[in-house]
Amino acid sequence: MSVFLHNNHLNAAEDDFLYHFGFGKYTKDLAQFADVKFVCTGGSAHRFELYAKLFSKETALPCSENLALSDRYVVYKTGPVLWINHGIGAPSLSIMLNETLKMLAYAGAKDVSFIRLGTSGGVGVAPGTVVISDGAINGELKQKYVQWIAGERVERETHLDEGMRAELAQSAAHLDIPHAQGKTLCADDFYEGQMRLDGFFCNYESEDKFDFLRKLQSLGVRNIEMESTCFSATLLRAGVKGAICCVTLLNRMDGDQVKLDKDTYLEFEMRPFRVVTAYIRKQIDA
Ligand code: R2B
Numbered sequence: 001m002s003v004f005l006h007n008n009h010l011n012a013a014e015d016d017f018l019y020h021f022g023f024g025k026y027t028k029d030l031a032q033f034a035d036v037k038f039v040c041t042g043g044s045a046h047r048f049e050l051y052a053k054l055f056s057k058e059t060a061l062p063c064s065e066n067l068a069l070s071d072r073y074v075v076y077k078t079g080p081v082l083w084i085n086h087g088i089g090a091p092s093l094s095i096m097l098n099e100t101l102k103m104l105a106y107a108g109a110k111d112v113s114f115i116r117l118g119t120s121g122g123v124g125v126a127p128g129t130v131v132i133s134d135g136a137i138n139g140e141l142k143q144k145y146v147q148w149i150a151g152e153r154v155e156r157e158t159h160l161d162e163g164m165r166a167e168l169a170q171s172a173a174h175l176d177i178p179h180a181q182g183k184t185l186c187a188d189d190f191y192e193g194q195m196r197l198d199g200f201f202c203n204y205e206s207e208d209k210f211d212f213l214r215k216l217q218s219l220g221v222r223n224i225e226m227e228s229t230c231f232s233a234t235l236l237r238a239g240v241k242g243a244i245c246c247v248t249l250l251n252r253m254d255g256d257q258v259k260l261d262k263d264t265y266l267e268f269e270m271r272p273f274r275v276v277t278a279y280i281r282k283q284i285d286a
Pocket residue numbers: 043087088089118119120190224225226227
């Protein structure tokens with residue numbers, strides 16, 4: 001299915017400047033994105049440059065230069081796979097998704113899937129576990145993405161593709177990478193929003209934190225990050241398939257600080273990449 005615009009205000013004949021990518025419909029050759037089948041995304045610009053270059057090396061698909069002309073995001077293309085970072089949190093992700101979806105719609109791309117490859121805090125799972133999300137819940141513990149529009153609270157449904165989730169889990173099992181499937185809590189903050197005890201502020205007790213984490217666990221939550229409801233709701237609304245595959249950097253039952261040595265961190269951040277690229281290579285035969 002084609003990625004199509006859900007906005008009648010955009011005039012087909014007029015230019016549309018994708019401000020955070022630094023180029024417009026008529027100032028870049030968007031036809032180069034017509035063959036895109038996968039958009040891989042995650043927070044860090046540097047990590048996504050690294051992933052793109054590594055994927056290119058492993059598949060012998062050529063890697064583009066950074067196609068973004070602003071310093072907000074990076075955009076790399078390796079054949080039918082795009083690598084775009086989204087920054088931290090829903091507002092940054094939402095901008096990236098709007099501009100990427102518009103770009104793909106203008107390019108005439110078809111049958112595109114998005115995968116978020118991220119980091120997260122584990123809830124009762126060992127550090128280094130790759131969690132493949134089977135649902136995303138917000139700070140109110142509901143499977144909804146909340147937007148504020150014209151002073152009104154708007155709730156959007158969330159959904160992640162079951163087929164992609166099953167295949168990513170198979171890929172992790174095949175690679176012998178520790179993995180789990182479960183719900184993901186999407187917090188709007190890293191500290192109080194995730195009930196850490198190590199923020200600048202803290203008005204609750206350690207036992208409140210553990211009560212909350214145990215409650216999450218009983219709801220089937222396996223990890224906490226900051227983008228999953230926005231990601232799963234925006235893609236559902238766009239009619240595009242999405243999956244989320246995040247490595248846990250710590251088990252929040254054991255602490256709040258992320259302090260892995262450099263080699264362990266590098267090895268952990270490669271795990272979602274290995275799981276996702278094995279899956280994509282099977283799909284595109286590369
Ligand atoms: C995981 O890690 C980031 C915060 O450190 C955030 O983008 C997320 O979802």
